[in-house]
Amino acid sequence: MKVQFYTDTPAEPAEVPGVGIRWVVGKKDGAPNFAMRVIEVQPGSNTPYHTHDFEHEVYVLEGTGVIRSPQGDQPVEPGTVVYVAPNEEHGFFNQGDGVLRFICVVPHVG
Amino acid sequence: MKVQFYTDTPAEPAEVPGVGIRWVVGKKDGAPNFAMRVIEVQPGSNTPYHTHDFEHEVYVLEGTGVIRSPQGDQPVEPGTVVYVAPNEEHGFFNQGDGVLRFICVVPHVG
Numbered sequence: 001m002k003v004q005f006y007t008d009t010p011a012e013p014a015e016v017p018g019v020g021i022r023w024v025v026g027k028k029d030g031a032p033n034f035a036m037r038v039i040e041v042q043p044g045s046n047t048p049y050h051t052h053d054f055e056h057e058v059y060v061l062e063g064t065g066v067i068r069s070p071q072g073d074q075p076v077e078p079g080t081v082v083y084v085a086p087n088e089e090h091g092f093f094n095q096g097d098g099v100l101r102f103i104c105v106v107p108h109v110g
Numbered sequence: 111m112k113v114q115f116y117t118d119t120p121a122e123p124a125e126v127p128g129v130g131i132r133w134v135v136g137k138k139d140g141a142p143n144f145a146m147r148v149i150e151v152q153p154g155s156n157t158p159y160h161t162h163d164f165e166h167e168v169y170v171l172e173g174t175g176v177i178r179s180p181q182g183d184q185p186v187e188p189g190t191v192v193y194v195a196p197n198e199e200h201g202f203f204n205q206g207d208g209v210l211r212f213i214c215v216v217p218h219v220g
Contacts, residue, residue, distance in 0.1 A: 001177075001194055001195065001198050001200065003177060003184045003192050004190070006189050006190075006191050007189070009191075025191060029193050030193075031193060031195075032165060032196070033143065033165070036215065055141060055142060055143070057141065057146040057215065059148075061171075076113070079116050079117070080113065080114070081112075081114050081116050081119075081134040082111065083112040084111055085140060086142070090111065103169055105146065107142075107144070
């Protein structure tokens, strides 16, 4: 068992500016199937608008913004849950004054 | 893509009093690998102290209490991350005045 505060896992820079990823539970802990990340998007920044062949299960912790998809922009706030299916285009855009922080769980890939 | 507030998914009673489970993302949404639940433990209540052959990946959203394991009781608060490995004994005990609310992700089983 591992019990930690989420900030005990350092934020790694993502492939775009203004986005950090904390891999709070993952392969390094022996997790057999999926990884929990805490993603932090700075004001005015966004995660890449992209697609991939695996899913996301997301819970928004802090901040406000939108999730962009072919369905348009949908607002997110603390308590919003998002399921992104494999191969769905998506990106998270911070449109607030503070950090946009969310949990994003992914299967082990690669 | 599904975008919802977590309370849009009703809480189902768990096998013990004082505990509710919201299956916010799961098989019903087409999720291929794992399910995200929001678990709510009322003051003075706890999840069963038990074990099973699959893992938990947990993020505490609200409230205070402990996670009990063979390692003893460890405090949890908002922002605490817990990884429970397969076959580890565990239970979440609400020791605060308000609800203890946490995300708990599990692989599809059964």
